[in-house]
Amino acid sequence: MPGEPAKRTRREEYKKSLQTDEQNAALPKKKFYRQRAHANPFSDHSLTYPISPADMDWAGLYPMYAKQETGEAGHADEKEQKQAKAKATSKDVEIADIGCGFGGLLFALAPKFPATLILGMEIRTSVTEYVEEKVRALRVQNASTNGYQNVSCIRANTMKFLPNFFQKSQLSKIFLCFPDPHFKQRKHKARIVSYTLNSEYAYVLRPGGVVYTITDVEDLHVWMREHFEKHPSFERVERGFEDGVGEDGEGMDECVRTMRVETEEGKKVERNKGSKFVACFRRLQDPAWP
Amino acid sequence: MVIPYQCLVARNSPTPNGSDWIIVGASGSRIVIQSHNGAISTWPEQHAQSRDQEDDGAQERPGKRIRLEQPKEQKSNFSSLVLSNDGQYLVGVTGEDKTIRVFQIDRQNHLRQLSERCMSRRPSSITLTSDDSTILCADKFGDVYALPLLPSPDDDKVEQSETPAIEQPEEKEWLPSATALTVHSGRNRKTLEEQLKQKAKGPAKSKEPMRFKHDLLLGHVSMLTDIVCTKVDGRSYIITADRDEHIRISRGQPQAHIIEGFCFGHEAFISRLCLTPSGRLVSGGGDEHLFVWNWQNYYLSEKLSIKHSVWAYLETLPGQSYLGYLSYESFKIAISGIWNLPSSEPNRIGEEIVVACEGIPALFRFFTTGIGLRVSGGTYIPLSGNALDVAVMGILPASSTMVVSIDNIHKPGSTTEAREDKVSRLQIFSQQQDGQWQEDASMEDALKSFADQGLDEQVERASDDGKAVRDMLYNMENLRKRPGAED
Numbered sequence: 206m207p208g209e210p211a212k213r214t215r216r217e218e219y220k221k222s223l224q225t226d227e228q229n230a231a232l233p234k235k236k237f238y239r240q241r242a243h244a245n246p247f248s249d250h251s252l253t254y255p256i257s258p259a260d261m262d263w264a265g266l267y268p269m270y271a272k273q274e275t276g277e278a279g280h281a282d283e284k285e286q287k288q289a290k291a292k293a294t295s296k297d298v299e300i301a302d303i304g305c306g307f308g309g310l311l312f313a314l315a316p317k318f319p320a321t322l323i324l325g326m327e328i329r330t331s332v333t334e335y336v337e338e339k340v341r342a343l344r345v346q347n348a349s350t351n352g353y354q355n356v357s358c359i360r361a362n363t364m365k366f367l368p369n370f371f372q373k374s375q376l377s378k379i380f381l382c383f384p385d386p387h388f389k390q391r392k393h394k395a396r397i398v399s400y401t402l403n404s405e406y407a408y409v410l411r412p413g414g415v416v417y418t419i420t421d422v423e424d425l426h427v428w429m430r431e432h433f434e435k436h437p438s439f440e441r442v443e444r445g446f447e448d449g450v451g452e453d454g455e456g457m458d459e460c461v462r463t464m465r466v467e468t469e470e471g472k473k474v475e476r477n478k479g480s481k482f483v484a485c486f487r488r489l490q491d492p493a494w495p
Numbered sequence: 496m497v498i499p500y501q502c503l504v505a506r507n508s509p510t511p512n513g514s515d516w517i518i519v520g521a522s523g524s525r526i527v528i529q530s531h532n533g534a535i536s537t538w539p540e541q542h543a544q545s546r547d548q549e550d551d552g553a554q555e556r557p558g559k560r561i562r563l564e565q566p567k568e569q570k571s572n573f574s575s576l577v578l579s580n581d582g583q584y585l586v587g588v589t590g591e592d593k594t595i596r597v598f599q600i601d602r603q604n605h606l607r608q609l610s611e612r613c614m615s616r617r618p619s620s621i622t623l624t625s626d627d628s629t630i631l632c633a634d635k636f637g638d639v640y641a642l643p644l645l646p647s648p649d650d651d652k653v654e655q656s657e658t659p660a661i662e663q664p665e666e667k668e669w670l671p672s673a674t675a676l677t678v679h680s681g682r683n684r685k686t687l688e689e690q691l692k693q694k695a696k697g698p699a700k701s702k703e704p705m706r707f708k709h710d711l712l713l714g715h716v717s718m719l720t721d722i723v724c725t726k727v728d729g730r731s732y733i734i735t736a737d738r739d740e741h742i743r744i745s746r747g748q749p750q751a752h753i754i755e756g757f758c759f760g761h762e763a764f765i766s767r768l769c770l771t772p773s774g775r776l777v778s779g780g781g782d783e784h785l786f787v788w789n790w791q792n793y794y795l796s797e798k799l800s801i802k803h804s805v806w807a808y809l810e811t812l813p814g815q816s817y818l819g820y821l822s823y824e825s826f827k828i829a830i831s832g833i834w835n836l837p838s839s840e841p842n843r844i845g846e847e848i849v850v851a852c853e854g855i856p857a858l859f860r861f862f863t864t865g866i867g868l869r870v871s872g873g874t875y876i877p878l879s880g881n882a883l884d885v886a887v888m889g890i891l892p893a894s895s896t897m898v899v900s901i902d903n904i905h906k907p908g909s910t911t912e913a914r915e916d917k918v919s920r921l922q923i924f925s926q927q928q929d930g931q932w933q934e935d936a937s938m939e940d941a942l943k944s945f946a947d948q949g950l951d952e953q954v955e956r957a958s959d960d961g962k963a964v965r966d967m968l969y970n971m972e973n974l975r976k977r978p979g980a981e982d
Binding site: 246399403405407437491 | 636637638711713714715716717729730739740741743745746750752753754756757759760761762
């Protein structure tokens with residue numbers, strides 16, 4: 206494709222300049238990180254993922270929350286334990302934004318839940334890079350208040366590897382905002398919501414936790430609703446939670462409000478005067494096991 | 496040359512003396528069955544002239560429609576066989592046409608096909624629930640379906656009338672799902688255009704739906720490679736393994752949507768799961784080790800180095816011809832089978848497991864103790880050709896017999912080179928007093944004609960250089976991911 210190499214060079218130069226210019230902590234520019242909006246969730250991208258949640262380097266993502274070393278050096282057996290500890294954080298991630306894109310929601314949620322670790326997960330490499338850069342810049346800019354230390358982003362294919370990152374019942378909220386609609390019939394298995402995938406969301410969510418979904422594609426909205434409603438581990442939340450009452454949507458869940466306006470796509474839909482469909486589902490207690 | 500048995504299963508009949516058995520093998524698209532009294536039969540039945548008619552006539556196969564070339568000769572090969580616990584039914588999967596076939600085994604030891612159900616995705620592993628009522632089918636797309644072993648007429652009626660809404664949304668009045676108000680990437684815009692064009696032509700014809708009772712239980716977004724189910728303290732479990740290193744523990748029906756946990760640790764694909772009588776789970780695939788799990792606690796209790804054992808065995812072979820230029824580091828194994836053997840000595844520490852690796856002419860014995868203490872590992876049983884499958888029978892209550900299917904068409908140690916010498920398609924071993932396995936001449940005699948039966952592969956061989964047979968026999972190493980292949 207003509208023009209392609211020039212684009213790549215420009216991007217590389219830009220990213221290099223960001224690195225050398227770290228002390229200024231300028232926010233990254235989106236135009237250098239754009240990437241086509243689709244990724245094939247079935248292919249074996251050269252992804253990195255932890256063998257299990259315990260192997261995940263959480264301290265690298267949330268250095269402020271890294272577990273303090275206990276001090277004295279033990280014998281060989283304890284060495285391994287210590288290594289594991291070095292990767293652990295004093296808190297676990299509780300909010301996951303799956304398909305976080307350029308991270309609009311993440312950066313809106315971070316100050317709202319200052320004591321909660323929030324993780325964005327995105328399958329597109331350069332979009333992930335953008336969010337990582339932005340996290341770094343915002344942390345430097347807000348060093349005095351320790352702002353944005355609770356938010357981070359990783360590249361991941363959650364459809365395949367969600368349980369590699371999170372333990373059972375670890376999360377309290379999962380966001381699925383403006384997912385790829387995969388319009389074609391034969392691509393429907395690639396959708397981020399399906400009856401079988403919902404079991405994995407139920408696994409990482411604690412009872413009472415909520416899956417938030419928003420889309421501007423009615424067809425996808427209906428699809429997501431059907432698949433969650435069919436799944437015995439979930440129930441749709443009350444109307445007020447999603448919409449609130451009256452013009453101002455009083456009583457609307459704070460996160461729904463944020464999701465409606467703060468996501469990148471949400472803003473785009475606003476500009477286009479399109480409609481937004483919200484549906485949230487609460488994780489139910491597992492039934493007794495005979 | 497006759498195609499080797501790619502699948503082999505055996506079962507002891509529940510009789511007082513415990514010495515009655517049947518053995519079933521699949522050679523290409525043909526099934527051969529023999530019982531302890533010597534009665535032997537094949538499916539489809541071989542009557543030279545009537546064979547073709549039979550193929551065309553009575554059995555109208557749903558999957559047949561999509562096969563383009565040579566519908567008569569190119570019959571689907573069996574990829575797995577399962578015998579019901581009561582020994583009365585045989586379930587077979589034919590891969591190419593994605594069909595699950597249920598056979599009844601009658602008193603004369605003949606197979607009668609009761610049903611054929613064409614799945615929408617290719618089944619990769621099947622198992623039966625402990626009460627023999629339900630087939631669990633894990634497929635290449637990552638889904639697990641439950642099908643009744645013997646569908647009642649009611650089941651099918653229900654499915655005909657109410658087609659699930661989610662599977663067939665095109666039956667509603669069709670509307671394009673993208674609208675002018677939708678946020679668009681260029682690609683979405685193109686899709687919308689295509690949908691509008693499509694509307695002019697009428698809705699696209701979707702895949703043939705499955706017109707029989709089938710319940711979607713669970714799914715991975717990864718190719719499933721094996722499924723086992725078990726019952727512990729009244730609770731039933733479904734354990735599934737995939738190409739992306741996952742072993743998932745789910746509740747059994749009717750709560751199969753609940754994931755209880757995962758057994759994490761594998762770093763390459765998993766190809767086989769095996770539950771031992773004491774309830775341990777052994778898994779293996781492309782990794783250097785067999786993993787032994789305390790699976791109810793998702794805890795890895797032992798790792799047994801299978802690669803080391805295989806390498807040590809290959810080094811003993813004359814001329815090291817199998818190793819070639821390989822170094823230990825670059826040498827890779829792909830486990831193709833794990834079987835647990837009934838313990839003949841109750842006082843022995845640990846349970847015996849036998850493992851086969853793709854393209855390796857030996858079986859490898861391990862003893863698992865489950866407490867992280869390896870008593871003995873890496874003893875092997877050399878074979879005259881690559882091990883393909885193993886069927887275990889307890890001929891006498893005191894000892895057991897192992898029937899091993901041998902690749903008679905490829906050179907030992909190779910999955911590609913044709914072999915010139917003639918070799919038996921079965922090797923049979925019986926366990927001795929001291930626990931060792933020795934070739935059993937009397938059983939070999941008893942299974943002589945079973946060993947000779949099967950599908951003659953000359954036709955196929957000529958046409959594609961034996962690739963079809965090779966792909967049927969050796970498909971595990973293909974599961975390995977190739978880093979950097981795409982992105």
